[in-house]
Amino acid sequence: MGKRLPLLTTFGESTFKDLPKSFDPRTKWPNCKTLFEIRDQGSCGSCWAFGAAEAMSDRLCIHNPEAVKGTADIVRLSADDLLSCCSICGMGCNGGFPLEAWEFWKRKGLVSGGLYGTKGVCRAYEIPPCEHHVNGTRPPCSGDAKTPKCKHTCQPEYKVTYAKDKHFATKVYSIRKDEDAIKHELFTNGPVEADFEVYADFPSYKSGVYQHVSGALLGGHAIKLMGWGEENGVPYWLCANSWNTDWGDGGFFKILRGENHCGIESDINAGIPKV
Template identity: 55%
Template structure:
């Protein structure tokens, strides 16, 4: 355990707290992207004063990768050119939900619970529609999953769902499930926002085995995975997994220009490497001749394209296809 803590701490110092550095000038970076006439357009997503105070990344390198790799043997001939899980399973409303990790490096937990929530609905034929709690996962998994608000391991998050279970819980300020997210969205976007100022000293919430909603019982609200696995880093394998079983969690390397994404198909143009980030992949397609993955981010609905972005597909750009993990729910 001590070895794991030291390893995680070393990884943390390298990638989970990129905001100790000075960011490039936002206007200069936006102009650089747009002047290059790339496949995407940059714009303002964050108030410049809040940039050094936010945790944009939170994926640590796991020294104990233990999940098996799942491979689909057949089905490539059935893959369509375009796929959007929101349209394919319209009865599962959580697929369209964009969450906000606030100023906490909990993306590793958000990408996991978002896909878990979607898959519970999909595999129950929409008879069970719940939000799996990011709060419960990041606070109760402990060092097995990483360091909470200071980064974690996406694959360990899924393994925890399999072995220990995660209760229900939705967005901040709601009564959705047992343990809704307790960290308030901060004023990332506008210095004149009514939301509280962003804080670099966000503390991972304590693990408690009670529900915030008095009428709910913790043990009764637990959800579990039946099986969890990595997905082979091949775009057709990832497509088939999404098409058959639902959205997946993916991790990739975030460069500074990504923070300014507004539309189009993202590919790195410039800026420094900030660290690893986890997201939810829910589809694919082609935009102006460029292949893309459709992705839900966890920076809130004011970021990017209403909380979503497209990213270059098929060449493992910034590692988006090399660390994909998912599982099936126990119903």
């Protein structure tokens, strides 16, 4: 195991007694539009950067009272900036470490970004979208994209400097492997980054609560974990993937909750933005 972020100190059971039976952050913070969005990591093993940048973007809104009211612009933090410039995060498109991504947000900050080809932001994603395990109009993902180069400049038409466009965290931390502690964090501060073991029966997911039944281990995958509930008596975590909207349930999926299924509860990272 590598190093871990500081564990967030949570309180006793009284802290958790008011948690609802189900929770979807899109209902609690409807003006935080990033909660409704799904990104596409393209043919690059950058899930670690996407799960982080997505949850960080949500939190940037959730912790800004004006944005929550719908009276401030929504900022989408750049997965490209994180992927290309975080030298301690691992191997870029060949995989990386979620906890280091959160540390980078605190130490170096992230500029505005968004989907491939987005205008009006500092650093849009540079790797084009592709089809992740589904048939569609885009080319199938090959997984062989090169990590973009780190550039400390914004797109030519963007009028803010790279340094001035940076957004930072005030603190970053891990959440202990405890269902109620994770729920409390989601309910209080917004989505987190989680990772889990992907088996051969996961890529074909369409709906319902995913439970691994058969198939070989394909590798680790980082995602945004955002809510919880029950479906037909089966407890689940609600997650957003980064395989575009035509994968899974509109880009989202549910996975069994409370049993650390495929390791989903064992590496939860989060942080509080500076607003």
